[in-house]
Amino acid sequence: MSRLSVSRFSTAVSVVAVVVAIVAVTFPGLGFGQTNSGHGTSPSDVYTQTFDDDFCGNTTLNQNGQTIMAQEFTLEAESNVVVYFMFQFGFDTPRQQGLMSFGLDGASTNKEWGVAAPGSTTAQVFSVRQSTTLMWSFDNVAPGDHSVQAFARVSTGSAGMSGCALTVLVSPVAA
Numbered sequence: 608m609s610r611l612s613v614s615r616f617s618t619a620v621s622v623v624a625v626v627v628a629i630v631a632v633t634f635p636g637l638g639f640g641q642t643n644s645g646h647g648t649s650p651s652d653v654y655t656q657t658f659d660d661d662f663c664g665n666t667t668l669n670q671n672g673q674t675i676m677a678q679e680f681t682l683e684a685e686s687n688v689v690v691y692f693m694f695q696f697g698f699d700t701p702r703q704q705g706l707m708s709f710g711l712d713g714a715s716t717n718k719e720w721g722v723a724a725p726g727s728t729t730a731q732v733f734s735v736r737q738s739t740t741l742m743w744s745f746d747n748v749a750p751g752d753h754s755v756q757a758f759a760r761v762s763t764g765s766a767g768m769s770g771c772a773l774t775v776l777v778s779p780v781a782a
Contacts, residue, residue: 651686652777654678663694663771668705672760676773679754684779688745691774692757695738697767698724704762709743712753716743721762738770747780 656678663675675694682688688711696705705722708715722739745755755775759768 651779652680652775654680654775654777656773658769658771663768666759666768667765668759668761668768669765670760670763672706672758675757675759675768676771677754677756678773678775679752680775680777681752682748682750682777684750686748686750686777686779688748688753688755689776689778690743690745690755690757691740691772691776692742693738693740693770693772694757694759694768695736695770696722696724696761697736697769699764699766700724701735703764703766705737705766705768706760706762707741708758709741710756710758711745711748713756715758718743 656676658676666673666675676692680688690709692707692709694707698705701724703724706719707722708719710716720741722737724735724737755773757771757773
């Protein structure tokens with residue numbers, strides 16, 4: 608390629624890049640070369656609750672576990688529901704594991720996440736807090752009244768749980 612051809616090619620690429628940038632800024636919802644994988648629109652409802660003394664202000668868990676928080680909501684149309692749960696475990700030993708699961712209307716997801724105590728220690732007293740956030744989605748939930756539950760237990764002994772927050776995002780399914 609001659610030096611003149613390279614210069615024209617570079618100029619053409621620059622012009623196309625500027626046009627694409629202007630279009631992208633002018634129309635932020637427009638994507639180039641992307642497929643639409645969304646099933647609905649942006650969330651139509653958001654439900655959020657943080658801990659209080661009755662829930663996860665300072666809860667002690669054992670191997671049987673318990674419902675930590677629940678959020679009730681009403682759907683006007685078939686929707687996708689996304690749940691975020693933020694929390695902190697307080698472990699007494701380095702071999703403990705906190706186990707979390709979600710449920711919709713009392714039915715479990717049959718998926719349980721483990722949150723392990725970080726590392727180990729040679730200190731006489733072991734007390735470590737492990738914070739994390741979990742997310743789960745329930746697709747194509749029918750219209751009506753519903754409840755999402757966050758359930759927790761520990762693998763051995765007991766452990767504390769605190770600092771909980773539950774957020775439920777509702778997004779109607781596209782017609």
